[in-house]
Amino acid sequence: MKKTEASHQIRNRLWLASVALALTVTGIALLIIAWWSAEFARDDLDEELYAEAVELIEGPLREGPEALEIEIRRRIFEADSLGHVYLYAESRQTMIAGSWPTWPEDLEQAQAFQTLAIEEMLSPRSGLARQVRIAVRTLPSGRHLAVGQDMTEHLRLGEGLKGAALLAFGLSLALAMAGGLLVSRGLLTRVEGMGSVVAGILKGRRDSRVPLKTPPDEFDLLASHFNHLLDENQSLLQRMRDVTDEVAHDLRTPLARMRARIEAQQTFAGEPEQYDELLHELRDELDRVLETFNALLHIAKIETGRVQEEMVSVDASALVEDACELYEPAAEEAGLTLRSRVDPGVQIHGNRHLLAQALTNLIENALKYAGRGVVSLLLREDKEQGRVRLSVSDQGPGIPEAEHERVIQRFTRLESARSRPGAGLGLAFVSAVSELHGANLRLEDMSPGLRISLEFPLGAGAVEGEAD
Amino acid sequence: MKVLIIEDDPVTSGYLVKALGESGHNAEALADGVQGLHRARNEDYDVLVIDRMLPSMDGLSVIETLRSEGHGTPVLIVSALGEVDDRVRGLRSGGDDYLVKPFAFAEFLARLEALSRRPQGGTGPPQLSLADLELDPLARSVKRAGQKIELKPREFQILEYLMRHAGHVVTRTMLLEAVWDYHFDPETNVIDVHISRLRQKVDKGFGSPLLHTVRGAGYILREED
Structure with a gap:
């Protein structure tokens, strides 16, 4: 049998299709999760920062600008030096109190939430430049208050998520490849099984049939129809062979007899009357052969439903x-x-x-x-x-x-x-x-x-x- | 009787021409459909014998063409195709009788003679008679020498057919076709017994016999000389 090209084999096409499908689905799912979790984390942080700023404004500031300054200094002192950032400034140039000695140049005083990269403060664990999320508020006095929090932990979580996503992606790729291979191979084995039965029949093993499983699946149903077709075909062939044998026997016998009679007459040349008798006999015998022949054709024509x-x-x-x-x-x-x-x-x-x-x-x-x-x-x-x-x-x-x-x-x-x-x-x-x-x-x-x-x-x- | 045979097998046509000649008829043969059609148009024949399968134009088309041009010459179709539907198609195309190959010459000749005498249109004489035998198809009565003979319906049909073909050989197959509408030959010689019964009623006790057996062919109804 002719081999199909690798790119045209159903097995390969099926496998590629299943891998592509799995990759697309997991890829989309992971992207959604990663984006969603990063957004969620930042929103969460922003809310926290906003709440702290409001708390400072509504609490100590009401008692007076000095109370806010004291509270900020206390918080700077108490806070994890790396974790929280507080800035309280008259203007860009004049700091009142703050975690940092100066107001960072990149930090806009008019923008509510900003992310600031602090290069000189390398995180000891990740080695990344520190990312600080800062909420800035302008006070009624015109001063600026900034409350910030180190985002590196959040970013690390994001990195971790990215890694996990890549791992999941890789895993699903491997699973899709293996699964696709197994499924396509399983299906193809069944198809090839039927194919080899046909090839066997073509080579003369007419009794071979496609094996069936219980309970039957779609392939077994197909195979059972296929086997039925083969049975039908074989019985037809058998009938035809029987008829051919019968015809051969029943027509050969009288023909052989006629031949023998003619040869006998030629060998022992007899009287003219004998020739006459021979011709009569031969004609009768031939008539019977023709009659048999016609009857067979007639039966065949009726059996094939042509009337x-x-x-x-x-x-x-x-x-x-x-x-x-x-x-x-x-x-x-x-x-x-x-x-x-x-x-x-x-x-x-x-x-x-x-x-x-x-x-x-x-x-x-x-x-x-x-x-x-x-x-x-x-x-x-x-x-x-x-x-x-x-x-x-x-x-x-x-x-x-x-x-x-x-x-x-x-x-x-x-x-x-x-x-x-x-x-x-x-x-x-x-x-x-x-x-x-x-x-x-x-x-x-x-x-x-x-x-x-x-x-x-x-x-x-x-x-x-x-x-x- | 002048016969044109359109048949592409030279052995068959040669034999038929020769045998018809020996029976006192004048026959010629052509092997091609178109040539045969041309000849049949331009010369007068009593009967045409046309094979179904012919080179250049098949037999049924030849017959259809002749009929559509108004030629009424009787046609006997000979063919190896012997199924009932083949026969029906043959007769529908305008053939008058259908004979399946292989056939005995006696059968062929009897059918040719029957065709050549076939009245062209009309329903034959109201009263049939031969010597002192009389048959009235309408009254369905038979008399011999003025004496009424009682016949069964089939016997009457057989006698009527024989009388319409008086003087000519009628084969068993022709009787089976005409009287029973059987287009196959039973193994048993059923017709012989019917004929012998008919002979008992028609011939027995009367002077000279009218119903004769022709060996190897069939029967003939005629006066002995």
Whole structure:
């Protein structure tokens, strides 16, 4: 089998797709989380700073500017020198009190919240430049108050989050790759399993089938349909092979016989009358071969349903009565009685010519093999069951129950019939016609005798018949 | 009887021309559909024999063309296609009879003769008679030497067919087709028994027999010389 290009293999496409999907989803999720947590942390800090500034303004400042100065100095003294920053200034140049000796140049006095990078104060733990978040307030006296807090811890949290996000991203990438690989490989193994079964069948291992699991999944359902198709195909092939073998056997025998007769005549050149006799024999033999051949073609054509378009509503009662009338004198001549009991006005949806031929095949079989007694034709319409039953029964030796299935096959002739003329296609023809008409063909042992019946469905045909 | 055979198998057509010649008829053969159509248009024949599968123009088209141009010469279609629907299609295209290959020459000849005498339109004489045998199709009555003969419906149909073809061979297959509308040959020789019963009623007890068996072909209804 032809290998597909790597980029076109479903396995690779499936895998790539699953990886891309996983990456996109985790990436977006992590970005949202990181952004959201950073925002949240800063807002939180800003609120804290604002609250402290308000507290200073509303508390000590109300008592007087000196009280605020004292409070700030106390807080600077008490605060973790690295953690909190307080600035209280008359103007940019004139500091009143503060954690830093001067008002930083970058710090705007008019802006409420700012982030300030302090390069000279390296954080001992992270080695990062310190980031201080500062809230600035202008007091009614025109002085400026700034309350700040070291943000480095917050930033470290953000860095940590970023790392965790990258780790999660990497993990999900690995999982997606592995999972995608497993899933695609699992699916593809199933597909390749079916593929290898087909390849095996093409190589001649016709019995191989796709193994099924329980409980079945979609692949098992597909595989089971596939197996069913293979079974059907194999039985068709078998039937075809059987027919070919049968044809080969049944046509080769008379042809070989003819050839032998001709060769004998050539070797032992005889009288002119003998030639005449030979030609007659050959013609008869050829006629039989042609008849067999035509019958086989006819059966094949019916079995493949190529005569469907001729199906009409057929007057079955007249059909049976006609056949009875046609054969009645011949039956009497042969020492049998042919009788018919026919329901009037019975309609069958079908092909009159095929039905007539099937019926005459049955009558001829009965006359040929029963040898004595009564042969009865019966046509019954059972409106309740919606069936029309047509049967031919005799009082002859019958057919052993075990052989019933086999006699319907082509060329089957029971040992007892070998000496009589006939190709063994009569019942095969009846069976094909029966199937075409959706009828049930049944053989019953009447001890003594045989009854062969066809049960036709009383469907559209009957309705059409009434409409006629 | 002048016959044109349009058939592409030279062995078959050669044999038919020769055998028809020996039976006292004048036959010629062409192997091509278009040539055959041309010849059939320009010369008078009693019967045309046309194969279905022909080079350059198939048999059914030849017949359809002839019919559409108003040529009424009877046509016997010969074909290896023997299913009922093939036959129906053949007759629908304007053929008058259909014979499936392989066929016996006797069958072929009987059908040709039946066709060549076929009345062109009209429904035949109201009363059929041969020697002292009379058949009235409308009254469905039969008399021989003025004496009424009781026949079953099928026997009447057989006799009517034989009388319409009096003097010509009628084969078993022709009777099966005409009387029973069976387009297949049963294994058993069912027709012979019907004929012998008919013979019992029509010939027995009367002077010379009228219903004769022609070996290897069929039956003929005629006066003995």
